[in-house]
Amino acid sequence: MYEKIRRNLLRVTIFAFLIVPIKINAQESSLNNLIENGKNFDKKQIVVKGEAIGEPLSRNNYTWININDKTSAMGIYMNSEDAKKVEAYGGYNKKGDSIKVTGQFNRACKEHGGDMDIHSNKVEIIKKGETLNNIFPKYKVFISTISSIIVLVLGYIIYKKKRK
Incomplete structure (x- = not known):
């Protein structure tokens, strides 16, 4: 009897380890959390979600896009092909595309004059932007x-x- 229970327990344990991921490579965080705890996240892979705001700033094969996650805003440095996925940018009377960015957080980026930024590896569109009908x-x-x-x-x- 105990042998049967032990074998079933071993099977369940092995099955659980196969289903549950052992390590998550990128940690999801809010922009405000990154700003306040920059030392803890510096040079680490992170995931952030937010609304694309303003307008893209293209530089050669790369583009800067600012995102706002309602806690703060930050610049995302990405290749221009990923930036083309973003079609709508937030501003007055407009809501920009909601995007999910995976990349490396830099507390003081040496490549960009010591600014805090994220160098993206992957950009996903979560939700398309829209025009807001704010009738007075x-x-x-x-x-x-x-x-x-x-x-x-x-x-x-x-x-x-x-x-x-």
């Missing part, structure tokens, strides 16, 4: 119109009193 709420228009009228009326009353 009508109540705000109403409140600002009423406030302007009140200010003008009060200004006129003060002007008339000072003239007397």
Whole structure:
């Protein structure tokens, strides 16, 4: 009986080691965590996710893309072929592509003047960007119109009193 239990336990243990990955090569992190704990992540492979913002800056065969993950923003240095995957960049009234970047984090990159950056190995598009329809709420228009009228009326009353 005990022999049967021991064999089954050994089978389950071996099966678990085959299914569960033993080592994860790249550690997923927020940009703010990278900034605050730069020493711990320096020169290590990391994974970050964020929205592409601004516009790409191409330099020869490489391109800089800034991403924002709602905790902070950081420059990603990638080859221009990977950068072409990103089609939409966030800005006023636009949401950029959500991307997942795997690469090496550099706390003080010697190649780029000591700036903090990530040199990407892999770029994946998680979600396409979109144009936002931020219609100005009508109540705000109403409140600002009423406030302007009140200010003008009060200004006129003060002007008339000072003239007397």
